[in-house]
Amino acid sequence: VYFSMRIFFRVILSTVFSNIEIVGLDNVPRKGPIIFTGNHANQFVDALQVICSNPFKALSPISFLIAQKSWDRPIIGDFAKLCSGIPVARAQDSAKKGQGTIVTAESSSTKTEVKGEGTDFPAQLRPGDKVRFAGSATAYKVSSIAGPSALTIATPADSPCPVLDGVTFDVLPRVDQSVMFRSVFDALKDGRCIGIFPEGGSHDRTDLLPLQAGVALMAFGCLEEHNISVPVVPIGLTYFARSQFRSRVVIEFGSPVTISEELVKQYEKDKRGACNRFLGHVEDGLRAALVTTDSYDTLTLVHTARRLYQRDYEALDTAAKQDLNRRFAEGYKKLLSQGGGNLPEDIANLRAKLAEYRDTLAALGLRDHQARLPRRTQSSKQLVVLSAVHILILLVISAIPNLLLNLPVGIASTRYAAKAQIKALAGSKVKIEAEDVVLSEAIKLAIIALPALWLTYAFLLLLFSGLAAKTVFFILLSFPLMSYIGVISAEAGMIAIKDLQPLFNQLLFREQLQLRTMRTELQTLVRESVKNHGPSL
Structure with a gap:
């Protein structure tokens, strides 16, 4: 079943993306269990990219952890079960609005004393639960509760508590993950692979979110229980125009991260410290496979x-x-x-x-x-334009009928994805425009709607065309191929239009002629800057 699903999703991804480039496959161990961990930039599409891009694990399932909330959803949950997914309950999915507001917070090196107004902490919280303050994406673990309006939270050095003055807060109840970890350890013991996105949820930021400790707990837990040292392979997923159809993606497999003897000894004395150090190594591996910036x-x-x-x-x-x-x-x-x-x-x-x-x-x-296109004579411009227009007309003739075939689904999926984007943005503390959900939601609808549309066409042909059932059946089988031809033709047409653009600009806009000079000057400045600052960096 897993192999069949892999083929199915490879067909979908090759249709949705114009180019999927894979880098660093030599870093993937050929044998044994592996924990694949990556940045979470495109919701459900991310897991499909990893599953379909790794030829060495084509027959061995990569069991991705998936939020229980998504596991229970129709279509998404059904495919996750077929792909050997492992459900995991997340505290943020059970978050509730806290009573009252936070008025003061006094921080030390590792903890913060929090005071509330109109709060009832003993009724809402237990030690081990987490609180998340308005305006912050970080959730802080509750260490102790001193009364209705006083509690202590743990504040790691890399996540200091923000200034609090009359802010509201959310309560994230502690979740028992023992069943999930047992499923993970059993899979790794059997030589299977695990996939996890340690940022916790997908987002559309240009930098990593703070990593959750789950990947470190899995690696140390498997070593402790089964004496198996499982390598963690970081994966960088870089999307170009992630929400657009026929966009491009680069999948980069980084060098495996393993637990050293030094970390094993530290784990025996200080589990939290060892896990945090290992998590730091994993983050370094992820950053080495990504291009991260502040905006x-x-x-x-x-x-x-x-x-x-x-x-x-x-x-x-x-x-x-x-x-x-x-x-x-x-x-x-x-x-x-x-x-x-x-x-x-x-x-x-x-x-x-x-x-x-x-x-x-x-x-x-x-x-x-x-x-940087060279300047052309008037006659050469006209020749290039005429030939390009000729090609464009042929592509339009071949593309439009096939695109009209699926137009209802295209319109429906676009609107459905836009609504899902608005909903996801409203419910998130970390998304910027929620572009990470658009493609996943559009694909989810299209998987169901396209076959239904084709069956409707076949039914109408049987009723009104007078064609034999066998002929209609073969027409039905041709719909996927015709649709793919339409996609490729439309894409080629768009490329032809873009190739014509600079020629028209040379005819109409003086700025086009000035761009070559601007570009040459910038090239010199960039190379001089690298020469001046590069050695010191």
Whole structure:
């Protein structure tokens, strides 16, 4: 069943995404149990990407942990069961509004004394529960309760308590995870693989959320119970236009993270400390497979700087591009940190010019590689335009009938995903625009609606066309292929339109002619900045 589901979802992903690039497969052990852990950037699609991208584990199920809330949902839960998923109850799914407000908080190194007004902590909380303050995505564990208006929470050094003054709070009850951990340990003992997203939930941020300790507890627990040291393989999932149909994704497998002898000895004396150290190693592995920045604006500038830095017409493979992107992102963060939150003057000026160049490209509907197109004579422009228009007309003729075939589902899935996005954003403390749910919800609806639509067409043909049942049956079987041809033709048509854009701009807009000069100057600035600041970073 698992192998069949893997083939099914590979077909879906190859239709939804125009390009799925895989980097670092050599880092995946060929034998034995593995814990795969990745960033959670595209809800249910993330698990499908990992399952379908790993040829070494094609027959051995990768049992992904899935929230009990999703496990109980129709369609999503059904597919999770078929893919050997493991349900896990999450405290945030049972969160309740707390009574009263928090008025003061006095912090020390590892704990914070919290005072409330109009609260009744003993009736709402127990030691081990968590509280989450309004405006914060972090949940803090309750250490002790001193009375109706006083309690103590644990505050790790990397998650200090925010300033509290009349803020509301949510109560996250403690959840018993013993059954889930037993399922995980049994799977690892049998040589199977586990998949987990330690951020806890999907999001559309450009940096990692604080990692939960579950992945460390699994690795140490399996070693303690079954004497099996399970490697943790970090996976970086990088989506380009994650909510759009026929977008692109890079899946990068990082170097395995294992439990060292030093950590084993520490675990015997200090389990919490050993788990936190191991979790830090896992986070380092994830960051080494990702490009993380403080904002989407910075991320787009990093990509722009990388394109300008590399030599024109130099074809870099995906691994090299990702490595360069990471170097620019990490260098930017170090310069920002060294300046106490302020960039050096030359880097600040470079950032402003990169932003201007990026915005100019966007205004003209161009991409960076189109800005370096050579100037053409009037006759050559006309020849290229005529040939491109000819190709475009042929593609439109082949694409439109097939796209109209599935238009009702396309409209319905777009509207359904938009409503799901609004709902997810309203119920989340960490999402920016909730783009991480759009594609998953659209796919979920299409999986059910497309076959239903095709069956409806077949039924109508039987009733009104006068065609034989056998003929209608073969037409029904052709619908998936026709739909795929329509998708590919439409995509090729869009590429043709984009290729025409710079030629029309050269005819109509003077800015197009100035872009080459702007780009050349920026290339020089980027390379000089790398030469000046690179050695110190």
